[in-house]
Amino acid sequence: MRNRPRRPLAATVVATGVVAAGAAVVGAPEWFGLAGQRPFLWTVPFRVPVGVGLAGLAAVTGLTGVRWRRALPAATVLAVAAAGSLGATAARGVSAGDLPVARAGDVTFLAANVLMARADPDAVARLAVDGAADAVSLPESTQPYADDVAARIEARTGTGVQVFYRRDREGGYGTALLVSQRLGEYRATGELTDGLKAVVTAEPVSGDGPVLAAAHTAAPVPQLVGDWTLEVRAVADWCARTPGALLAGDLNATLDHPGLHLRGSCVDAGEQTGTGARGTWPAKYPAVVGATIDHSLADGNRWRAVGSRVAALPGSDHRALLARWRPVDRT
Template sequence: MRHARDVQRSPRPRRPAALAGTVVATGVVAAGAAVVGAPDLFGLAGSRPFVWSVPFRLATAAGLGGLAALVGLAGLRWRRVLPPALALAVVAAGSLATTGVRGLSAGELPPARAGDVTVLAANVLHGQADPAALTRLVVDGGADVVSLPESDLALAEDLAARVEAATGTPVQVFHLRDRGRSRFGTALLVSARLGEYRATGELTDGVKAVVTAAPVSGTGPVLAAAHTAAPVPDLLEPWAVEVRAVADWCAATPGAIVAGDLNATLDHPGLRLRGSCVDAGAQTGTGARGTWPARVPAPLGATIDHALADGNAWRAVGSRVEDVPGSDHRALLSRWRPVT
């Protein structure tokens, strides 16, 4: 007769309740992580608090990845937390992949060809940007068009004079003041290489400060320099309307090019580009390189300065994100080539 201790017991089957709990916990963690890491997929990128977190996708992905690592370490002792850790890691990897596809590179410009149009967008922080540094960006980059959000007329005219002195080519200056400000607004500078331009006044009453201009002579494109409202708590509604208006203008205007501080990333609903409108950074590998705030490393910043164009008429062949001494933004230099 065998003693009771000699009888081998069968492994106790895992309790269904415990398994169900793990499944539910994993689902909740995965859903929560997905909302945090990619609120745009759920239509939440324009709502609080995601409107302020979605521009910093790389930092969010790093945070989710770090949390996944911590939970994974705990899983060495409690295996039930390994599935939630894996869910966190998958969401973090997806967010990183999106960032990688858009591009974190500082970028480069290929040599210009006949017919190319080069555009510089530089928020000058209420005229505090160094005019000598701006001049170098324009001249060395071969910019035909310059968009200067937060500029007064004096800075715009000074920059135009400096560029003309350096290149020998006249530069037209257009300027529109911000609503409610006495001096500052947005300036649009256009090189005579593109021909003569006239201001058209489109979007003037619908966006914080946007200058639109059309060619009177020459073969240059329809142009706009834009600065929308910022997504601060009191301005979320006008911000959404203004960003959408600029993107829609791009899509509806044949041959258009628009550049400036749009205070939105491609994840925000207003910059879900429609029709033929395309983004230079996304096309050329700088689409996730942060342009604001300049005090943080560019890969961790928000890409809110853009150059957009009618993709039926133009394709971006290069872009470069540049530091601007004196400004809290980095500048975006983009080169557009006619679609043939």
């Protein structure tokens, strides 16, 4: 009896291996240290579209293969990769979230990229007031815009608001940090200003409020990938080394990017409270398929997130993020 030719089996094994490697790299580039490299740094924020694409490719491969049995291994590999990508999203949470009732000692931080001061300032103020925000981070703001939002908050609450502002190195716009007098009096510290796009840091002069930062890092566009890599890492490192820190803003990165592989005690509010994969950009698409690039971070030795909420922000291409932080020594 003659042996059956092994060439088709060998070809199937090789083809399946190639498909498996490709699917793994596309579906989870962070496993291979590629999430910060082109082109994967641009695809890793969009896990749901990638997962759906892999699932569709699995279906096409399985259903249209010339020989179904030979196509089945590759289709299975693609389906597993799709499930992994979608599963990672589900694990972080795609809920819009909610905020529990604030308790004494809680600090609520609002991050709202206002798109070159085009977002409705009254809507920003309403988000801050309705969410009982103690601090507000306004990337892509101007000084007059930040002052306007602060005045609207003061008019609604009767509580003073300090405004700290730093222009982007490119010019026209910058980042503002608004701090309610409920936290006491603050002063700017000037940390994270050397070479970074626009980060405002402030510490309490009176009262027992936390060290605060409002941040906006460079976007990972081709000409700024180097700056983006350094700036995202610098912001995450500041969170890790600053006792009691709270930070919020548009970090232009997801937790899968190497810069936001949080180290030390630094924690992410969305990841802790189930909104960690809710897309904050671009706002014109459903949140479930968007990129989660707006964050609220904290020193986890001092703070734990007890709630977060992703909310619409009229006039902006971002959604806003509210995070409520509670001291870890309080139940």
